[in-house]
Amino acid sequence: MCFIFLLAMPLKAAAAPAVEAPSYILMESSTGQIICEQNAEERRSPASITKIMTLLVIFDHIGTGRVQLDSEVMTSAYAKSMGGSQVFLEEGEVQTLDTIIKCIAVASGNDASVAAAEFIAGSEQEFVNLMNQRAEDMGLTNTHFEDCCGLSESDNHYTSAKDVALMSRELITKYPQILDYTKIWMEDITHVTRQGSSSFTLSSTNKLLKMYDWTTGLKTGSTSKALYCLSATASKDNIDLIAVVMASPSNKSRFQDAMALLNYGYSVSALYEDANEERLPTIPVKGGVQEEAALIFKGPFRYLDIAGSDLNSIEKTISLPPEVVAPVKRGDAVGEAVYTLNGQRIGSVSILSDVTIDKAGYKDYLKKIWGLYCNL
Missing domain, CATH: 2.60.410.10 (D-Ala-D-Ala carboxypeptidase, C-terminal domain)
Structure with a gap:
C-alpha cells in the first residue's frame, strides 16, 4: 500500500475557491468523492457538453464490437445541415469512426455528432433514445436530452453539474482511451468529396489544454441559453479530478473557474491506495x-x-x-x-x-x- 500526499498536513482547511459560475462541482474520478460543489443538482441547459454522453454511447458500441474505429461513417444531408460548431462534412462524405470521434472530441463538430448518431442508431432520434436510456441506467435523475450535440434550447434538454461529472467519470474510467482524443490541441483531417480532397485543421475548443499543465480533456459547450459550460479533467500526482462549471458568464471565466476548482482540489487532497496484492488464506x-x-x-x-x-x-x-x-x-x-x-x-x-x-x-x-x- 502507499500514500500520496499533495501537501503537508494543513492546520486548517483551505479557503473555498472563488468561482463565478452559479453551478459547479469538483469530483475525484477514481473514488467518485465530491470535494466541493454549489447548486450541483440544479437543472441547466448543457450546450455541447451534451457530447460527453454522445461519446459515451459511441464508445459503448465500440466496446460491444458492434462498430469499430475503422468503420466507415457516411455523412447525410441532415448531418451536413447542422449549424454551430462544425467540421464541414459534405453530404456523402465518408470518414472513419476514429476521425469522427476526433471531430467531436476536439472541434465539437455538430455535423460529426449527428453523422455518428445516424451510423450507430439509424437516426439521431433513436440515438438520443440511447443517450436517455444510458442516463437512466446511470441514475442521472436531472438529465434529459433532445439532441446529440447540444444545439437544442428546449426546456426539455437539460442536465446538472453533478450529472455531467458522473457521465464524465463514466467516460474516462470505463474508456480511458477517450483521453487520447481530448488531449489533442490541433490535428489535420482530410475531406474527400466529389470535388476532390482538402485538408482541414481540427482545433480544440478546450483552451485549458494550453492554460493548465495537468489538463487531460474533456468538453466545452456554449449557447445563448446555456452560457459557457465546461467539464475539465486533469491528472496530477496520480490524482484525477473532474471540474464541471455551468453557466459561467464568459468564455474566459469558465476556464478560470475550472482552474480555480482544480487548484483547490489539488491543494486539499491526499490519496490513500492499497493495491491489495498480498496473498489471502483459503x-x-x-x-x-x-x-x-x-x-x-x-x-x-x-x-x-x-x-x-x-x-x-x-x-x-x-x-x-x-x-x-x-x-x-x-x-x-x-x-x-x-x-x-x-x-x-x-x-x-x-x-x-x-x-x-x-x-x-x-x-x-x-x-x-x-x-x-x-x-x-
Whole structure:
C-alpha cells in the first residue's frame, strides 16, 4: 500500500475557491468523492457538453464490437445541415469512426455528432433514445436530452453539474482511451468529396489544454441559453479530478473557474491506495467437491482525504466467515477487507472466490472415502 500526499498536513482547511459560475462541482474520478460543489443538482441547459454522453454511447458500441474505429461513417444531408460548431462534412462524405470521434472530441463538430448518431442508431432520434436510456441506467435523475450535440434550447434538454461529472467519470474510467482524443490541441483531417480532397485543421475548443499543465480533456459547450459550460479533467500526482462549471458568464471565466476548482482540489487532497496484492488464506468449503477455496481481492482500494487526516492511521481488517457452503462460483463475494480511520469505516473491498466448486454428490463422497482408505 502507499500514500500520496499533495501537501503537508494543513492546520486548517483551505479557503473555498472563488468561482463565478452559479453551478459547479469538483469530483475525484477514481473514488467518485465530491470535494466541493454549489447548486450541483440544479437543472441547466448543457450546450455541447451534451457530447460527453454522445461519446459515451459511441464508445459503448465500440466496446460491444458492434462498430469499430475503422468503420466507415457516411455523412447525410441532415448531418451536413447542422449549424454551430462544425467540421464541414459534405453530404456523402465518408470518414472513419476514429476521425469522427476526433471531430467531436476536439472541434465539437455538430455535423460529426449527428453523422455518428445516424451510423450507430439509424437516426439521431433513436440515438438520443440511447443517450436517455444510458442516463437512466446511470441514475442521472436531472438529465434529459433532445439532441446529440447540444444545439437544442428546449426546456426539455437539460442536465446538472453533478450529472455531467458522473457521465464524465463514466467516460474516462470505463474508456480511458477517450483521453487520447481530448488531449489533442490541433490535428489535420482530410475531406474527400466529389470535388476532390482538402485538408482541414481540427482545433480544440478546450483552451485549458494550453492554460493548465495537468489538463487531460474533456468538453466545452456554449449557447445563448446555456452560457459557457465546461467539464475539465486533469491528472496530477496520480490524482484525477473532474471540474464541471455551468453557466459561467464568459468564455474566459469558465476556464478560470475550472482552474480555480482544480487548484483547490489539488491543494486539499491526499490519496490513500492499497493495491491489495498480498496473498489471502483459503476458506473451508462445506459440502463441496473441494474442501477449500482460494481467495482474491476484487481490486485495489482508494480513499481520498480532504480533511488533513493522518492516513498512516488507516487500519485494514480482513473479514471472512468460518466457512462457505457449496456450490461456490468463481467471483462470488465471500468476505471483505474493511478500512477504518480513527475508528470510522471509510470503505471496503470485496473478497472473492478465485475458483468454482460444485456441490459434492454421492459419488464424490465415495471417492473421498476411498481416498482416505487408500491412504491408511
